[in-house]
Amino acid sequence: MAEKAEGHSTFQGFIRLAMTLPQTAAEAFKGKYACWKASQLLIKERRPFGWKETAAHSIRDQLDKLLSDRNRIRDSAFGKEEAAAPLSPEDRDIVKSIRESVLDANRSNITRTEAYYDCYREFPELHWSFLAHMVSRNAGWNMTDLKGGLLSDVVTDQLREDMYQMLERSNALIFLDAYPQLLLYIHSRRLGRSLFHLMPEFRVSAFMRPFWERFWIERDSALLAVGLIINEQNYIEGRVIQNSYFQKNILRSAVFTLHSRFQMNQIIFPMLVRHPDPAIDEVVQNVAVSPYEEAGESPEKCEAGPNSCRGMVGLILEHFSNLEERIAFGKALYAMLFGYKEVLTGVQAFAAATAHRGSRQEYWPKLFTSDKKAALNSPQESTELLKSEWLPRGKRFYSPPLNEVWHDMAYEPVTSYDWFKTKTAIDQVTRPKRSVFIEMTHAHRFAVQKTALTHDAERAVTTCSDDAP
Template sequence: MTIGCFKKKKVYEKSLLDIKKELKIKRKQKANGLSLYMLPKRERMLIHSIHQTTNKRNKNNVTRTQAYYDFYIQHPEIHWALLGHMVSRNGGWNMTDLKGDLLSRLLSEKEQNNFYLFLERGNWLIFQDVYPQLLLYEQSLKINRSLFHLLPFLNVSIFMEVVWQHFWEYNDRYLLSIATIINEQSYLEKKVVHHPHYKETVLDTLGFKLYDFLRFNHIIFPFYNSEKLKKKPALIGDTLHHFGSLHERIMLGKRLYSILFQQADVLQNVLRWTEKHPHTGSRADYWEDLFHSVNESAPGAIYQRRTKHCKRKKGMPRIYSPPLKYAWKNVDHSPAEKGDWFDDLTIIDYLIEEEKNTGGEIHEKYCKAMEKIELAIIAKKAIFLREE
């Protein structure tokens, strides 16, 4: 280890100790029953405006995904906004898969609806938690003064209040990004993963376990690796092996951050693709030669394998992947349950920077997952015909 790296590590470790110390203080000071009337009128108006803007952009996966991207373009120092944008794209693709050519043949209509509501609730919850944080940061920049003392009034964890204040003072982009990953996944853990309704209707079902087994849970980042923007984009990313594990989700987030922001040229190549392809929810956004937003199959036709090594077999129709607006209606959500997820200081250990980089190779795994699903569809149909 060089002297420069050693000094950097020491500074980072001191930052973590400072954050830990401040969190201990905040946790002791934590009070219930915060009231907006404790605040000056201008701050109450700001919070109201943040809520209005957040609600406006939180209509569906497409509006959320675009909001993250727009924010990143304005504030590229907030790395998580781009990471959130790319992961949210994947969330939209997962939603429309439920009504596309593949999963709709494996899951019942009830399972499709339950899965969608599960994915949509998680997507909605994360946005209503993180987007107000971004807007408060933006307002802090405008007045050149930290406003992060207002985060508790936006029902944001004291964990993020401390981290944002640290970022304001030291501009540690990595630490803020990883802390936001920890925050959002811990928030989901409390509000969705351990929620009895979603455990019963989704997480504990055979359909979800099949989904997990088939490994159709890759997070992919399309990107252009040449100047020929009309060329089929390449894929980079990683795989979530066990959705129910908070540890797995946090570590996946850290690996995805590393892929996006700590590899030469990847960031610019991903941005070149995102700029040219606004998110619609259809997988045709990135592979139009394999997926299509219009169903090209004949009604009632028996499914036949259409892919080999992520290429369409000659003469076969493209895989139907509808845009979100045609697949699902907007959902009116009940308010998020109150309560701070932060109750254990050991979660800070996830902020420790790791050297390991997986490289992001995903193409072959993704292709094999698609072939597995096609084989599962054919096997299911064969069993059904034998039973008849």
């Protein structure tokens, strides 16, 4: 009799899950229109990139000549030739200092993210450093998702560990390559002389040398950012993306494939500032913030004070495994962040006011909580999410701080090789293009909804399996 009751309960769970699908689809359609409307207002005022095509053309010519020269010299001999020049005592001290700084700041996603932001705050012309800071925040959120309330029941322990390893290794390797370049620029500024001849000491690709030398003279922020985007994605391509273990166990897995197919590979940049233009503020408010009366509580405030989080901008990466698509995606993120005045102002305000700890509570405290005891623990999480725009206390999704669920990792020494061997990267040195559909608040919430549906379906299947004789 008890078994019959349990089977009936499981069947009812499937029915409740199926009944949410029409409402979920309706919400998605409504959200697309609202986000389109909000996007049109956010993109009204463009910021100039300062992109100079003549400078880009010059860089492409230099890279083409460099590649031709390298084809006449064996790669190993070329690398040794660059690194063989004796260093002055001052240069040796600088190299030692930078290596120590990189080692200290590369401990975790938290320390890396903070280090990127420190560089940008001191030298705002380093646009890429702020872009990297915001993308690194997303990496931290993705890492903690693996042990949060929505994914912990869906992903196996082994897959969770593998996905964390891939995310963490990508985050750490990019930092290991890029942060010394940023520090070389900072030391150059402080000393008043270029130090980019020291890049081979940090195994930086020869691809980056022309970008930094040009930047030292003309401060072409957009051109440098494009160069770094191309460089870093190529840097992790061979070391992470094409790694046979990650290919087999993650990138070709059913979970990762569905994640991409459902458009859940999102990079989002929260914005904080209440806009002085009532039209923009009203539209974004309607998309991002709903009243709490249904939940019976008053609105919460973000860390910055009276200005609540006013939605977010972002883009969706369709095919993470594709190098060219990742590069185009990075350039589009840069164009979105630095190409629109309202976006840059709002994202900067969020970054300045919100410490990065890895919990999604940082930008959506009305959906997520870092307190596991106060978090929702229900087999029908998607149903709870459909009841109202936000969740009341005690029914919010668990999103832990990163350092509470993952430990710092040590890595084996990175093999030295220069990825720059073909002309493909030269052709990618082009002006970033601004996207126009950038408001992502509802699309991001819909991704959370889809994750919740996956969670509920998994719980229902698990219950059904447990009920089976």
